[in-house]
Amino acid sequence: MDLTLQVWRQDGPTTSGRFETYAAPGISEDMSFLEMLDVVNERLAADGKEPITFDHDCREGICGTCSLMINGKAHGPERGTATCQLHMRKFNDGDTIVIEPWRATAFPIIKDLMVDRSAFDRIVEAGGYITVAAGSAPDANLIPVPKPVADAAMDAAACIGCGACVAACPNSAAQLFTSAKVAHLNLLPQGQSERYARTEAMVDTMEQYFGSCTNHGECQEACPKEIPIDFIATMNKDYLRAKLKNRRYLSRTP
Amino acid sequence: MPPITFDSKIPEGSIQEKWDNHKFSIKLVNPNNKRRFDIIVVGTGLAGASAAATLGGLGYNVKVFTFHDSPRRAHSIAAQGGINAAKNYHGDGDSIYRLFYDTVKGGDYRSREANVYRLAQVSNNIIDQCTAQGVPFAREYGGLLDNRSFGGAQVSRTFYARGQTGQQLLLGAYQALAEQIHAGSCTLYNRTELLDIVVVDDRAAGIVVRDLLTGEVASHSAHAVVLATGGYSNVFFLSTNAMACNVTAAWRAHRRGALFANPCYTQIHPTCIPSSDEFQSKLTLMSESLRNDGRIWVPSTAHDDRSPDAIPEGERDYFLERKYPSFGNLVPRDVASRNAKGMIDEEKGVGPLHNGVYLDFAASIERLGEQTVRERYGNLFDMYERITGENPYQVPMRIYPAPHYTMGGLWVDYNLETSIPGLYAIGEANFSDHGANRLGASALMQGLADGYFVLPYTIGDGLAPRLGEKLVDTGHEAFRAAEARVQERYRGYLEVKGTRTVDHFHRELGKIMWDYCGMERTRSGLEKAISEIPALYDEFRKDLRVLGGDTSLNQSLERAGRLDDFFQLGLLMCEDALQREESCGGHFRAEHQTPDGEAQRNDDDFAFVGAWEHTGEMQAGTLHKEPLVFDNVHLAQRNYA
Structure with missing residues (x-):
């Protein structure tokens, strides 16, 4: 050609x-x-x-x-x-x-065509992890995870952090990236202890760098891993809850 | 240059007790004193990220270096199939001892028993750690962890996260590292490449790095330096490694006195997509877990160009199932690779360039249904279709072997310390656990074992006696001299102003390495390579063209430096392959094979680790031999029939 x-x-x-x-x-x-x-x-x-x-x-x-x-x-x-x-x-x-x-x-x-995407790292550093010191974990099968939950977490965790979602967004928002990481960890039982602190910290850090989401949906169209915008709804819901949730009642199921 | 120390520091006791004995006998650094030690970790793949995160979590001051934009990009991310552990969750007879035994056997009896046993012991901790971190391993319907069996194993011990296990494990380690960066215990230097190791008073004092964005050369000192810089398969130009993977950090350490062990042990991966044209920049691997459900075959007669569905069952040769009835398509990687090459040498290769064999899922789709096959391998099938334009649910895949993993690397003792005190090597960058061949799903295990559960203990043994010791100032003449050498070296590439690009020379070197030091090696071929590589290197020094400058981002200049080191490594690989007059694991010398064409070891003369000392530019150096002693595993000719 x-x-x-x-x-x-x-x-x-x-x-x-x-x-x-x-x-x-x-x-x-x-x-x-x-x-x-x-x-x-x-x-x-x-x-x-x-x-x-x-x-x-x-x-x-x-x-x-x-x-x-x-x-x-x-x-x-x-x-x-x-x-x-x-x-x-x-x-x-x-x-x-x-x-x-x-x-x-x-x-x-x-x-030329190379950009600096380190703002993504700052978002993960703010809370995109589950705290677990090496050696302190219990036997892996003590934490059963229902298959549909593990599958949904994996769908979110498939994000490769390329930044296409931001590039495609008319507002240069990073909601899809951030919500994929938030959802991956917040859906899992292991992620519950830090769920609300994580969501607040990651969303607030995201807001420092990126534009706002106005639901165009361009991000999921551009995503090479086809991560759906449903995760943004999951994140927004957890962000709202984070503002209200009394952390002392975290282990009480509603 | 420090004197060569060659004590592998294998602890006393039975194989089961060695690691416990060692953990008890090594010195500890008091938790409050850990912050008084500075540690440099270079590389942020599974080994580097897990080590940095763990050391930071313990309280050490850690500086982490990666040449990527983010730690999450390291090539561990591309591992697909899974990670082994001796959990025996499926009650099929697995145990720590069995994983140990299989790994020593799979490595064709060329690894250290003590290291391998420890690896098998901590394998279970890794699964616990990663699960607690939120790695979304595959689950069964009851919510417990799923396993699958993997190349060379007769038990189901492989944990996986779809076809993206490496990605998920790396993200787990990256996230743990990110937490430590946020906490301030780890400092990240991204887009920064290590270009030299500085040794002062026979001990690693620090490193010299180049900021890839500005070209600025700077020094960092520390009480200990950890190299987690991966393997060197890109010496072949075409390999499954990412484009930037290189040997520079390990090679620079080698030049400063670190022994380089078993460089000729390279692994060819059997399930890669055959190349389609001369512009191919890399080869894409597909997880060998595909061999669990795919059947490998070629037409029974040479030059059969019919489409695969037009070839009746009776005219197909399922050559692995035929030759190895009990392991079938799950024979170890080297056996599968060599047999595929054999079929192509017999001119039974398939595809437009006749450079592949079929991997056929028709029987599995019929037995399990397309949905189950899609769940297991969907992303791999999609990837195959994107690259080849063929739908593997309907047409058999075409596969061919490609250079993949390098078992050789920096020589380390049981503490993972190189022959330069204070310099450690972990993950693929060291040589220690896989012997002459690595089993599938064991690379991830070893990287994380070193980073989470071995180095964080053993590094304390070296640090504890040095409490209160001042760091060597980066203004020290050794640092200044190393910086000047680096600057001169990079300016040198720009000043050649020849006519041919880095990629041109890299392709040429890769061709020599693949032809003479690839899947099958011979004395005459290796001797030819040993004469051709220096000649090509001379041309590289005289006729290289690198445009642009050295004070801003210059990707060609970065590659020139990496290729320079590949030339020198390539020569050493050939020398090592030449001295090793036997076949073992991934090292197959055509002169040494059984009547059935299997690797013929020579345990009397070659049961040793070949560790090379650097003696000068473009020279093989001096070979030192660490004898391998097998007290537990009985040495046997591998037999997968």
């Missing part, structure tokens, strides 16, 4: 960027999108031009390092697929492809 790429180039966080156009002839449809960029980069280097910087690592759709707005869509056109797992057979010969970095104030651009 012969393609034309319009790629956002930006030398550093403080400089202004611009689109540059590159011809990408002779691309195989079995290549992944990032392999296509590898080829373009090799050709740029051969011409003495600095290669395009982009984040990537596992190329198996699980590490969450890759990003890219492809033709205005986070991770491109294929549903439930991260950029690294997107293959060129989803495009047509002669296409022009516009490639941009994630666009969100909370994700400042580092260089």
Whole structure:
């Protein structure tokens, strides 16, 4: 296939960027999108031009390092697929492809297509964990978890922290990311002791960096793990409860 | 350079008592004194994140370094299948002793008994720890934990979280680390790469790092340095590792005096997606748990290009089931890989490039129903379809072996301390537990065992006598000199201004390594590689092209440094494979095989750990041998028939 790429180039966080156009002839449809960029980069280097910087690592759709707005869509056109797992057979010969970095104030651009997503780490650090010192845990089968609960927690825990939800959101909100982590831990029996403190801390930290959710639902459309926005409702409910819940009655079932 | 110390510090007592005896006899650091010690942890995969979180939780001051943007990106995240433990929750005869025995046997009798037994002992604690952290392991309908059996094991001892076990375990460790970062006991340095280890007075004094965003080179000192920097399969260019996985931290430690053990022990994973063209950047692994329900076959006759559904049962060769009736498709990884290669060598390979064998789920779908198969492997099937454009519910998958895991690594003693005092290596970065071949679902177990349950005890033994000792100042001449070397080295790559890119040279090196030091090795092939690698390295030094500068983010420059170290490691791997005149586990020398084509060990001459001392640039170095003593496991020729 012969393609034309319009790629956002930006030398550093403080400089202004611009689109540059590159011809990408002779691309195989079995290549992944990032392999296509590898080829373009090799050709740029051969011409003495600095290669395009982009984040990537596992190329198996699980590490969450890759990003890219492809033709205005986070991770491109294929549903439930991260950029690294997107293959060129989803495009047509002669296409022009516009490639941009994630666009969100909370994700400042580092260089070209690479952004800084460390605000996500701050949200997890605020409370996205269950406190358990190594060695203090009881036998694992002492904590039975009904299968539907474990399955729902796993659905939420599948989040790869890529930031597509934020990039796709017109408000640059991080509700889907935050709620996936909140729901993963709050649904499980192990997560109950810190449930409300966790929810408050994570939501409040999220609010410091990201925009507000107005229920557009773009996030779940963009999510490479197809995490549903139902978890946002779960989080909002727990956040509201957190404001009212007397922590001394945490172990009393209503 | 410190003198080579070579005491493996195996404790006294029966195999069952060694770890308990050791925990009792090693020195402790008083809880109130832990904050007076600084520890550096490099790498945030399962081993690094769990170690940093645990050490921080104990009260040590921990600095954690990762070259990723977030600790959660480390390649442990890509492990799919599961994690072993000797819980015997399924009452099928498992025990700590059986897990120990299977691991020593699976490693083809080239690991240390004491280390492996300890690994089996703490395996159960890992499952408890991770479950309490909220890792959403698969459950049965009664709410208790589910298990499955995994390559090479005849019991169900593998815990899993769909096909994303590594992800969930890593997120558990990452979250524990995040808690410690929030509490202030751990300080995170992200997008920061280790480029040298500094040794002062024969002891690890700290590290030199480069900020990948600014190119700034800086030093950090500590009372102990822990390397949890993973394996080196990317020496083959095409492997299942993530793009950034590299050997630099371990190699720099090696250059400073740490012995590098068994570099030739590399594992080829049997169930990867065959490459589709020359631009392939990596190979995608699919969990070998697929072998539980998939049947591996090729057409009985060579050059049979019919579509698989047009090949009748009678004209299919289920070669693993035929040759190994009791283990069938679940034979260990090296056996499965070599047999697949054998079929392709006989020109029975399938797919457009004839570079795969079939992994067929038709029988399982008929027996269990599509829904059950979807529940077990849905994400793997989806991934396969995204990559190949074929639907594995309808068409058999095509698989081929690919470099995956490296059992070799930095030599460590029972305390996980390298031959440089104060420098520790954990997880895949060390050599200690898997011998010549690693069983499926044991990498996650070892990474977390080292990080949660071994290093946090053993590191205290080295630290306790040093209470009150001042850190070496980062202004010390050894730090200054190391920083200058790093800067000079990176500027050097930019100044070559040749014509060929890093990836070009990496591909070339990978081809040499795969052809001569891959699944099957021969004396003549290895000798060829040993002459070709230095020649290619010379070209790399003379004709490399890295554009851009060294004062801002430069991904090509990062890769140039990593490739430089891969060249030197590659040479050592070939030297090690050459000296080891036997076949064992993942190391298969064609000259040493049984009449049935199985690995033929030579226990009389090669029951040792081959630990290499660095003696100079592009030299093999000096081989030291740590004898392996087997008091419990009877050495036998592996036989999976």
